[in-house]
Amino acid sequence: MSVQLGMAIDLKRCVGCHTCAVACKIENNLPDGNWWNRTTTEGGDAQDTPSGVYPNLKREYITLACQHCANPACVRACPVGATYKREEDGVVFQDYEKCIGCRMCIAACPYTGVRQYNWEEPKHAMDYAVGDADVPAHQKHTVEKCTLCAHRLARGEEPACINACPADARHFGDLHDLTSEVAQLIVQREYRQLLTDKGTEPSIYYLV
Amino acid sequence: MTAQTAQSQAAPPSAAPEHRSKGQLIALIIAAVVALGGIALWVFQLAGGMVNTNMRNLDSWGIYIIFFMLFVGLSAGGLIISSVPKVFGIKGFGGISKIAVWVSICCTVLAVAFVVVDLGGPLRVWELFAYANLTSPLMWDIIVLTIYLIISIIYLWATLRAESGRSTAAALRVLSAIALLCAVLVHTVTAWIFGLQISHEFWYTALLGPWFVSSALLSGLALVLIVVVVLNRTGYLSLGQENLIKMARLLGVFTAVDLYFFGCDLLTSGFPGGQGGETVTLLTTGPLAGYFWAEVIFGIITMIIAFVPSLRKTSLILVASVLSVLAILCKRIQLLIGGFQIPNLDFASLSTGPDLSSGGQAFSSLGGSLIYFPSPLELGVVIGVLGLGVFLLLLGLRLLPLKPITRTTSDTADRD
Structure with a gap:
């Protein structure tokens, strides 16, 4: 059976500390303004605010990045195949060299804001590049997003956000391998996925 | 324009062509300068970055794509006005065929230009041919638009040949x-760029294809009417009033069909409530209400002018035509901005921050909720592209034999 890499993110363990988002930002040397992975508050009116009415309040965090869908809307939409699904591991990949900057994929992706366009020459807070040396250079006027740290996968490592999580809420592996930790968690725990009604079959599972 | 018209009418017939030609030359030069200015702004946009536009990740397309949709539609009118009578063997609209097709060609070129200025990497467009991904509606549109442009040019060429007796009517x-x-296909495929995207509730409807065709017919015919009325005034054409009235009535019918589709779509969206209901609220009372009601009111005025016989005067027909083009522009604005306006994931931190443009943030701080309004640079580029269109149009009128051949020496005889 084919490999489909994915994540199981335990919302009961997530404390909303943003460490995964920052780990991603540094690992991939993301330009200013770009966040491939974000910690967002669900339900409240603003970040870090609870939902509900006092005293029945609830504060929940959800981390959002590319869902590496089994049926990705973006791949079908890209006119030049700059975004494609890798056969070997199911990662939805983005080729900066090919991207013509038409932003069709941004329009096609139902997951709000996970695809990000470099609206100018990438700028960085640091004068020097940070993160992994194998990360491809960011390019002006191209679309980018989470690659599941493809450069780390190539070395047999997990994405940077997984180990960075201090609450041990993030799990990574092959969803199709029923012996893997992620597949087991999905079997044992209740979970939800984002926007299942869009039929994209996301590979990110949120354990609730 | 009134002054110019008076002058050209006052001038003796023999001197008139020279006078017109001089004015036309000046207009041609002005249009060329505007187009060059637009190109300069576009180069600035590419060099300085698209951060100078007001598009951002949550509103990743803007006025360029709005005008792309508008001009694909505008290109329809000319071709349809001139081809329908020939295909079905009915009486045409009095020899405006060639001018109508030339307007159509100019609009198609502009539609392509609006896509090009929207691209982040225009130097990579060759990839569209090298790595064409045939599942992409955008790729389909590029293919169909190219074919459409080529067919329009061949069609104009064939019409000219047929007139000079070197081609048969059957071939034409x-x-x-x-x-x-091809014309019907190009509008449907343009609609599919949006209508096939499950990501946006507002766009994802099977009606979008036929609706784009009806909007294209309406705006395209309106543009042909505008050109014809203006050329009639300047003496280039001398189309009889009965042809204008015929086209005005058709304009009314197209408006009715377009608004009917709009009604159907609103009801289908709003009836079950949910996100569709949000879309209806967005249009009728929300941030896009101005564009929505403008479209509806312009449509109603157009229908009144088109269907009340005593109102079908040249000046009012011109008003109805201009309103029709504006109505479809409003429609395009609603569709594009509206599609991006409602996020699927309504998490607090997603709808703020750098994903929202400075224009969007300005609206938010004023208490509004509109996420996009074009920046001065975008408006400048749009004006430049429109300048290119005027330049092409005038160049064609100047260099191509587009005047109706049935025209006699007494060119003022049936002018209204």
Whole structure:
């Protein structure tokens, strides 16, 4: 059976500390303004605010990045195949060299804001590049997003956000391998996925 | 324009062509300068970055794509006006065929230009041919638009040949049918760029294809009417009033069909409530209400002018035509901005921050909720591209034999 890499993110363990988002930002040397992975508050009116009415309040965090869908809307939409699904591991990949900057994929992706366009020459807070040396250079006027740290996968490592999580809420592996930790968690725990009604079959599972 | 018209009418017939030609030359030069200015702004946009536009990740397309949709639609009118009578063997609209097709060609070129200025990497467009991904509606549109442009040019060329007796009417009729089919296809495929995206509730409807065709017919015919009325005034054309009235009535019918589709779509969206209901609220009372009601009111005025016989005067027909183009522009604005306006994931931190443009943030701080309004740079580029269109149009009128051949020496005889 084919490999489909994915994540199981335990919302009961997530404390909303943003460490995964920052780990991603540094690992991939993301330009200013770009966040491939974000910690967002669900339900409240603003970040870090609870939902509900006092005293029945609830504060929940959800981390959002590319869902590496089994049926990705973006791949079908890209006119030049700059975004494609890798056969070997199911990662939805983005080729900066090919991207013509038409932003069709941004329009096609139902997951709000996970695809990000470099609206100018990438700028960085640091004068020097940070993160992994194998990360491809960011390019002006191209679309980018989470690659599941493809450069780390190539070395047999997990994405940077997984180990960075201090609450041990993030799990990574092959969803199709029923012996893997992620597949087991999905079997044992209740979970939800984002926007299942869009039929994209996301590979990110949120354990609730 | 009134002054110019008076002058050209006052001038003796023999001097008139020279006078017109001089004015036309000045207009041509002005249009060329505006177009060059637009190109300069576009180069600035590429060099300085698209951060100078007001598009951002949550509103990743803007006025360029709005005008792309508008001009694909505008290109329809000319081709359809001139090909339908030939295909079905009915009486045409008095020899405006060639001018109508030339307007159509200019609009198609502009539609392509609006896509090009929207691209982040225009130097990579060759990839569209090298790595074409045939599942992409955008790729389909690029293919169909290219074919459409080529067919329009062949069609114009064939019409000119047929007039000089070097081609048969039957050959022209076959070509008309192909051109007509292509015109319908190009609007449907343009609609599919949006209508096939499950990501946006507002766009994802099977009606979008036929609706784009009806909007294209309406705006395209309106543009042909504007050109014809203006050229009638300047003496280039001398189309009889009965032809204008015929086209004005058709304009009314197209408006009715377009608004009917709008009604159907609103009801289908709003009836079950949910996100569709949000879309209806967005249009009728939300941030896009101005564009929505403008479209509806312009449509109603157009229908009144088109259907009340005593109102079908040249000046009012011109008003109805201008309103029709504006109505479809409003429609395009609603569709594009509206599609991006409602996020699927309504998490607090997603709808703020750098994903929202400074324009969007300005609206938010004023208490509004509109996420996009074009920046001065975008408006400048749009004006530049429009300048290119005027330049092409005038160049064609100047260099191509587009005048109706039935025209006699007494060119002022049936002018209204």
